[in-house]
Structure formats: structure tokens, C-alpha cells
Amino acid sequence: MGRTAASLLREALENVGVRYTFGIPGVHNTEIYDELAKSDSITPVLVTHEGGGAFMADAVSRSGTSLGTLVIVPAAGVTHAASGIAEAFLDGIPMLVIAGGIRRDTGRQYQLHDIDQHALLKPITKGTWLVERHCDVIATIYEAVKLATSGEPGPVFVEIPVDLQLLTGEEGASPQYGGAVAPETRCTASDIAQAAELLAAAQSPGIFVGWGGVDATRELAILAEQLGAPVTTTLQGLSAFPANHPLHAGFCLGRAAVPAVENAFRDCDCLLAVGTRFGEIATGSYGWTPPARLIHVDVNPAVFSANYPAQVALEGDARLVLQKLIAELEHVTAATQRSANVAGAIATDKSVHLREWLAHDSRGRVNPARFFTTLRRLLADDATIVVDDGNHTFLAAELMPVHRPRGFISPTDFNCMGYCVPAAIGAKLARPQAPVAGIVGDGAFRMTALELATATAQGVGVVVFVFSDGELAQIAQAQELPYNRKTCSVLGPLDVAGVAQATGAAFLRIGNDGEIEQAVQSALATAEQGRPVLVDVRIDYSRHTRFTDGILRTNLDRFDLATKTRLVGRAFWRRLTG
Ligand SMILES: Cc1ncc(C[n+]2csc(CCOP(=O)(O)OP(=O)(O)O)c2C)c(N)n1
Numbered sequence: 266m267g268r269t270a271a272s273l274l275r276e277a278l279e280n281v282g283v284r285y286t287f288g289i290p291g292v293h294n295t296e297i298y299d300e301l302a303k304s305d306s307i308t309p310v311l312v313t314h315e316g317g318g319a320f321m322a323d324a325v326s327r328s329g330t331s332l333g334t335l336v337i338v339p340a341a342g343v344t345h346a347a348s349g350i351a352e353a354f355l356d357g358i359p360m361l362v363i364a365g366g367i368r369r370d371t372g373r374q375y376q377l378h379d380i381d382q383h384a385l386l387k388p389i390t391k392g393t394w395l396v397e398r399h400c401d402v403i404a405t406i407y408e409a410v411k412l413a414t415s416g417e418p419g420p421v422f423v424e425i426p427v428d429l430q431l432l433t434g435e436e437g438a439s440p441q442y443g444g445a446v447a448p449e450t451r452c453t454a455s456d457i458a459q460a461a462e463l464l465a466a467a468q469s470p471g472i473f474v475g476w477g478g479v480d481a482t483r484e485l486a487i488l489a490e491q492l493g494a495p496v497t498t499t500l501q502g503l504s505a506f507p508a509n510h511p512l513h514a515g516f517c518l519g520r521a522a523v524p525a526v527e528n529a530f531r532d533c534d535c536l537l538a539v540g541t542r543f544g545e546i547a548t549g550s551y552g553w554t555p556p557a558r559l560i561h562v563d564v565n566p567a568v569f570s571a572n573y574p575a576q577v578a579l580e581g582d583a584r585l586v587l588q589k590l591i592a593e594l595e596h597v598t599a600a601t602q603r604s605a606n607v608a609g610a611i612a613t614d615k616s617v618h619l620r621e622w623l624a625h626d627s628r629g630r631v632n633p634a635r636f637f638t639t640l641r642r643l644l645a646d647d648a649t650i651v652v653d654d655g656n657h658t659f660l661a662a663e664l665m666p667v668h669r670p671r672g673f674i675s676p677t678d679f680n681c682m683g684y685c686v687p688a689a690i691g692a693k694l695a696r697p698q699a700p701v702a703g704i705v706g707d708g709a710f711r712m713t714a715l716e717l718a719t720a721t722a723q724g725v726g727v728v729v730f731v732f733s734d735g736e737l738a739q740i741a742q743a744q745e746l747p748y749n750r751k752t753c754s755v756l757g758p759l760d761v762a763g764v765a766q767a768t769g770a771a772f773l774r775i776g777n778d779g780e781i782e783q784a785v786q787s788a789l790a791t792a793e794q795g796r797p798v799l800v801d802v803r804i805d806y807s808r809h810t811r812f813t814d815g816i817l818r819t820n821l822d823r824f825d826l827a828t829k830t831r832l833v834g835r836a837f838w839r840r841l842t843g
């Protein structure tokens with residue numbers, strides 16, 4: 266008799282522990298949807314747009330509770346989802362993308378949705394499969410999931426032609442799911458010994474952590490305390506080290522970093538970098554050069570010495586590698602005095618920086634530091650903070666202390682606007698017990714705001730704070746100095762309350778500092794009842810982030826004298842002539 270590929274797929278998805286699928290049904294996948302509806306462990310979620318669906322799946326994976334999965338139509342669904350798939354690809358997030366495929370059994374040309382999906386997705390996935398026989402469905406899903414979740418994780422794509430879904434076929438022998446791939450290390454004992462020796466001998470060691478270290482927080486804290494080393498993180502890895510640990514200095518490196526980091530790492534003579542690729546955002550546009558004594562830990566050996574030469578490269582899962590380092594350093598006396606000095610300097614720098622921010626005159630609008638300080642106080646430590654891409658991202662990174670690993674997620678290296686609203690929904694579905702607060706710019710908001718209708722339909726109580734400044738500020742701020750004009754970066758009006766009304770979300774407005782406390786409290790309480798809440802925040806962007814100013818200066822410095830003169834000359838001329 267045999268089974269349909271749709272039924273086999275359901276079995277495979279249940280066995281690998283998928284809990285949610287995101288997508289929209291079409292003629293090439295309704296058999297799959299019909300099977301998913303029968304599942305006790307999987308909920309298929311109807312999204313507004315497959316791009317939103319892909320960000321939701323991404324956020325499910327980042328939450329670490331199950332594998333984010335898409336079930337979409339071929340071609341049109343895949344191109345819509347491509348932004349979220351590419352974000353997952355560059356950010357190293359596992360994702361299973363399943364699309365239907367055209368019929369291979371009719372011999373007909375020019376079918377609906379007929380493009381080469383594999384060619385389209387090849388550069389933004391770790392691997393793609395076309396299932397051609399019923400007996401391959403389950404084994405293919407297991408193999409795809411293994412690839413997605415092993416080494417540096419990433420998205421994978423499986424196409425299941427509609428004829429296999431509709432017609433029954435021989436299922437063959439059932440393959441066994443081997444479970445999640447066990448983490449491993451590939452570094453030798455002498456590599457570990459060499460790294461430990463360098464760290465122990467350093468006068469001013471430092472630790473730099475990316476998303477690859479997000480599950481190694483405990484080990485990072487032990488090492489930091491042992492070495493008396495300050496810790497800074499990348500944007501994506503912001504949650505990898507708790508902001509309330511005394512050795513947490515803050516975000517980024519060099520002049521693009523907060524002052525506590527800039528000062529704590531100024532004399533750094535040995536850097537332990539964990540789970541970071543030293544990418545453009547992570548390094549503030551490569552604005553800080555690590556010391557020659559660079560110890561680089563990463564699961565992906567391709568990142569070693571790609572941007573900065575590593576004296577010791579330790580390949581493997583961050584937790585396992587750090588555990589070996591800890592064991593190796595056990596006999597070295599802990600640098601308690603250095604820890605106390607470093608922590609003291611960090612505490613002073615942090616409080617001066619915050620005081621400066623709070624003293625900034627926001628001229629009747631909402632002071633970002635006041636907003637984030639209040640949000641932090643009212644939000645449980647267990648919460649997930651979801652940002653988008655823009656000035657608000659770096660304000661959050663610099664001013665919002667994150668206390669839980671995986672408690673902050675951001676679209677980082679693909680840097681795709683439109684992430685926040687759908688990702689907040691995915692994060693809440695993945696961890697329904699904890700609050701989710703989205704922070705989104707008013708430009709990025711309009712890209713995917715209608716996913717709030719998905720949240721309402723699913724009873725997903727997320728709070729989305731829209732930072733309304735009327736501009737694509739991250740770009741507008743970068744245009745100010747060189748061009749003295751904001752071409753295409755000033756937004757037309759948007760009625761955020763109208764969006765709330767249209768999507769069924771509750772609505773609140775924060776017009777000034779005096780309204781923050783009450784609105785945040787009320788928003789969190791409403792969200793807890795299972796209703797999404799939109800909060801229009803009249804934010805003040807008149808004070809730049811350290812990150813923005815840092816990267817602008819770094820990029821300007823890098824030009825040769827002739828280019829610098831031309832750019833500065835044009836800026837000066839425009840200031841004179843308007
Ligand atoms: C899909 C996409 N388009 C364009 C950009 C370029 N970009 C980066 S930040 C930004 C401004 C975002 O504006 P908004 O959402 O209002 O946030 P703000 O900077 O004002 O906080 C733009 C246009 C991008 N990163 N992604």
C-alpha cells in the first residue's frame with residue numbers, strides 16, 4: 266500500500282522534535298499541512314508573509330528550544346522567505362526549510378511555481394535536497410537536520426515534489442534518528458596548554474564573546490574570574506555574558522565600544538575570543554586590532570586568522586574547549602586583585618556613562634537611557650529582548666543590560682530590517698512562559714508589522730516598542746556629516762495606533778519620560794494575557810550611540826588623504842551652501 270511523502274514527513278518532523286512550522290499553504294503543500302494538522306506535537310502556524318515566517322523560525326531556533334522550521338510553497342514562498350533564510354545563514358542559526366515542488370511525473374513544462382529552487386538557495390543554505398523517492402523522505406530530513414545543527418549551524422532546504430505527497434509509495438526500512446549531534450573539540454592538549462600559558466602570563470587579559478559562546482556563560486564567568494579579565498561581547502553575542510556580572514564591561518571593541526570596554530581593553534595584551542568571526546558589526550568596522558597574543562576559539566576552523574592572526578586556534582564547541590582551559594588553569598593562582606581592580610573601573614565607567622545619558626536633554630521626548638533603565642527594572646530576567654536593525658539596535662546594545670543567555674536576539678550579519686516583529690512572535694511561541702519585548706525602529710516596523718495579526722490570531726502576547734523618530738536614523742545619521750542632507754531616509758507618517766487597531770493589538774503611547782513607567786507596566790500586564798501590545802515610543806535620537814560615532818570615525822580614517830580631503834571638502838561646502 267505504502268504511504269504518502271506528506272505522512273512520512275510528519276513522522277520525521279515529529280521525531281526530530283519540531284514543535285512549530287511556519288508558512289502558508291498552497292497547492293504544492295496542502296497534503297503536508299493536512300498531515301501537520303493531525304500531529305500532537307507540531308503546530309503549523311499560518312503567517313502573513315513567508316519572510317515573517319522565516320524570521321519566526323529563526324527566533325525559535327535562537328531560543329534553543331526546538332528547530333525553527335518552514336513549510337512553504339515552491340518558488341514564491343521561497344523567494345519571500347529568502348531574507349530570513351539568509352539571515353539565519355550569515356548568523357549561524359539552524360533552520361529547516363521545506364517547500365513543495367512541481368510534479369515530476371506528468372512530463373509537463375511551464376508548471377506553476379517552476380524555478381530552480383536549489384540554485385536560488387545554494388548560496389544561503391548549508392545544503393539542499395530534492396527528494397525523489399518515498400523511501401528517502403525520512404532519511405533526507407534526518408540528514409538535513411544533522412547538517413543544520415552540526416558545526417556552525419545554518420539553514421538547510423528540502424524540496425518534496427507534490428506528486429510524492431499526493432501518491433503513496435514504498436516507505437522502505439525506517440531509519441533511526443540519531444538525536445542531536447554531540448558537540449566535540451578538535452584541539453590538542455598542547456594547544457590548550459599553550460593558550461593557558463599565554464593567558465596566565467598576560468598582564469591585561471581580556472575576553473571577547475560572540476553568539477558561539479552563548480551556551481558557555483558559566484565557563485566564561487569562571488575563566489573571567491580566574492584571570493581577572495574584563496568581558497565584552499559582539500552584538501549577536503550580547504547575551505552570552507550577563508550584564509550584571511562585575512567583569513561584564515559591555516558591547517563591542519575599541520572606539521565603537523562603550524567607555525567601560527574601551528578603557529578595560531586599552532592595554533589588553535592577550536585576548537581570548539570565543540565564538541566570534543571578528544565580522545564587521547562585531548568589531549565596529551574592524552576599528553580595533555586585537556593583540557598578537559590572540560587565542561581564538563570557534564567551532565568553524567574557517568574563521569581562524571581570517572581577519573586577525575590567531576596565535577592559538579582552538580577548534581571546537583565553546584563549552585567543551587573552555588572546560589579544558591579551565592582545567593588547565595586550575596593550578597594557576599586566581600588573579601583576585603586584578604579582578605577587583607577591573608570590576609571597580611568597569612562599575613565607575615558604567616555609572617558615569619549612564620549618568621551622562623540620563624542627564625542628556627531629550628527636549629520633551631523619551632530619553633533612551635531612561636526608557637531602557639525602566640524597562641530593565643520592570644522586565645523579568647528571564648525575558649527575551651528582540652531588536653531589529655537600526656539606531657535602536659545599538660541603543661539597546663549599549664543601554665539595555667541583558668541577564669539571560671539567549672535573552673537578546675538580533676539580525677546581525679545579514680542585517681535584515683523587518684526582523685523584530687516576527688522574531689518576537691517566534692521567541693514567545695518558543696518560550697511561552699517568559700515575557701518578550703521587541704524594540705523596533707519605525708522604518709523596520711513597517712516592513713513586517715502585519716505579522717501582529719498573526720500574533721493576535723495565535724494569542725501570542727508580545728510587547729513591541731516602536732521607536733518613532735520619523736527617520737531611518739541609522740542611515741540618516743550617517744548621511745548627516747558627509748552629505749548634510751537626508752536623501753530617502755526621512756519617513757512619511759505612519760499611524761502606529763491604526764496598525765494596532767487593524768491587527769487586533771492593544772495600543773499604548775509613550776510621549777515623554779514621565780509616561781514610561783506606567784506604559785511599560787501596563788504593556789507587560791496586557792501581553793501576559795495573551796494579547797500583542799504595540800507601544801509607540803516618541804524616542805529622542807539626538808545623542809548618537811558610541812557605535813555609530815565609532816564606525817563613522819573608523820571608516821573616515823581608513824580613506825587615503827585625497828579621498829578624505831574630497832569627502833571633508835564636500836561636507837564643508839554643503840555646510841556653507843546648504
Ligand atoms: C532590508 C534592509 N534594507 C535596508 C537596510 C539599511 N538600513 C540599515 S539600518 C536602517 C534604518 C532603519 O530605520 P528604522 O527602522 O527607523 O530604525 P532607526 O535607525 O530609526 O532606529 C536602514 C535603512 C537594511 N539593513 N535592511
Ligand SMILES: [Mg+2]
Binds near residue numbers: 707732736737738
Ligand atoms: Mg527610525
